[in-house]
Amino acid sequence: MLFDNPTLFNVLLVQALAAALLFLALSGWRSGPATRWAQACMGANALGWLLIEASANQPELARGLQTLAMVAFSAGLSALWWALQLWLLRRRGLWLMAAAPLLLGLGYGIHFHDSVSFRLAWSQAWLGLQCLMLTLSLSLPRPPQELHPDMSATAAELQPSSVSLRWRALLLSAIVPIGLICLLRAALTAAGLQDASGLANLHLTGAANSLLGLTVHWSLTAGLLGLVLAWRGEAEAELARLAQTDSLTGLADARAFAARSVALISMARRHQEPLALVLLDLDHLKAINASHGNEGGDRALALFGSCIQAQMRLGDLAGRIGPEEFGVLMARCDAQGPEALDARLRTALAQRAPAELGFELAYSGGWAKLRHGDRDIEDLKRRAETALYEAKRGGRARLQAEPGLQD
Template sequence: MSFTAALFALMPMQALAAALVLITLIGWHGANAGGRWAQVGMAALALGLAMVSPTHGERMAVPALHSIGLATVSLGLSALWWALGLWLTPRPGRWVMAAAPALLGMGHALLVGDHDVAQTLADVVLGAQLAWLGVALTLPQRATVLQGLNSRRWRLLGLAAVLPLLGAMLCRAAVTLLGDTAPWPDLVLALAGQLALLLALPMLLLAWRGQTEAELARLAQTDGLTGLIDRNAFTQRSVDLISMARRYDEPLALVVLDLDDFATLQAEHDMDFADRALALFASCVQAQGRLGDLAGRLAGEQFGVLMARCLPEGPQALDQRLRKALAERAPAELGMPLSFSAGWAKLRPGDRGLPDLQRRAETALYEAKRAGKGLLMAEPGVQD
């Protein structure tokens, strides 16, 4: 066996080892979606590389085996690209990446009688997939997904794996088209493949770790019952909204909402029912907010919505939408109606931050409670 053939023969074992490491460290049950696609991708690469390995001389007796192997390698690249789409911003070209394995397998099978043309087709298709993997690694990411770890580290690792392999594959395709039978393109491709598999495992593990850290950070700021952010996170994020409102001289309002007679509801029903009522109310609050509004659970049955660029009629519009949604959903999902009271206040030049704004909104809320509940009240002098 030549040195080049030995390098190609090692690739399936490297890919299989990487797949086993990913399955062991990430697990399958409970793993994030990107991690599962990475596992599938490496397993498919291992199987496909084993099927196209030059050590299988018998494949010449079964030409379809080589075509199926190339299609499986293509499937592995598509799965890795899909993982990147989940870890970063979803990329265009999903249908092309999904169709590439089948197109490569059928095209190679039809051209198997002409080895050079079939090999060139495989190199071009796989090279195009590698190029699209490189594009996915360089495009801007979705900022809210990977907060735990700077994705630049593993993206650079990914580019270091993809670009040499892409260059080697396109080089071999060009040499084959020119009719050159020199062995060096295969050697360069084998070395680039070894490097790619060596870097792929740490790249995938770092990407999975980044998404896991980001998810843990998100859960740490989320109220477990309602799915809304908790009081601390609400306070922290309000700083940016208040700063932006002051910088651009834009109106901003805080609406504080409180379920009516919640203590009575707890006394007359079990805690599970009360929790369901809170979760339903929180779901309505989240669904009826505008894009850009900040909604959170402030305490117990009290919720807050910070409304940026809010005109005077904004709180009333939110209140009406929320009451309509609650009137439709509560009887159907809980078997009884729910009511809430609300108060709102607008940001004033003298406010030191959220506490001042919240104090006035809660004062308006208590006025709504005293006035008979089920009402929205504004802070005194809101029109000033």
């Protein structure tokens, strides 16, 4: 059964434009970076089909318009790959996906009039290779180290894709057929088994072109549904993160800190690794509020939280667990760990506070290490608070270890 290919591809253009506009309308302008890359993918795809149709109506501009169309299709696949890096964590292939649109466009444009067979095989092979890269990104499991319980909590929470396979399956069903069609067209053209001129002009009657058009129709539908589900997962994960985040500092709030500490404590006990809790309390916050107003106090707390986040190690957990009290749970931490964090933090505060606040900041700290009889974070916290009170009684602006701690 042969289809009216001009009509088929005209309808395809309308579908591509509608899909891009619908996804933009649903996800909005103020989306996360992954969704913005997905929006770019849909927009580039629609632009590609628009340029293909324009080249059919303006033969004198065919070289430039078709070359730009191929670059747009390739750029759309690269944009989708970048979206997957944010939704599924990073894969190899950055330079390949970044260079693909440029290399495809150069080869296609330079040989546009020289060899129809070469430019068609060249462009279809590149598009097929990019689809293969996307297929691998969607189908490969996350690396084991990225599933480790003591990884950065934010990185884990912002990967809704890791627990839902529905949108990944939809995207695979959209990308795999397109990739296979592109590679098949490239192979047939390169081997001389198919007339390149017939394949290059999509409006010509032919089963191969009709199959391509129908496949793209399906891929646009499945791809749109997959991206909508991925965006929804990203939005829900971001709302969940915000619900567990202190709005002033961006750190975990007290409830989230306690919940996430369970995994770190369990891991430390399972592998018999040291773990320490450091409590930090801004000195003289009431005096800061009196001198600089509540806004000045909030700015001081926000800066302190920013310094903690910048100076803590990857894999540690930090949170604002009281009005002016912060906690850092340090995994695989020996006795020198809290002291090293304290030194980095005081240096950072000394550099940033006068420049950003106009006054200096100091804090007191106390820390305790995980012991065999500790039931949960509260047992650890009680001893760290005792050390913190000792630091305050000893003159403030110092770090104190828990009583009786043996290094």
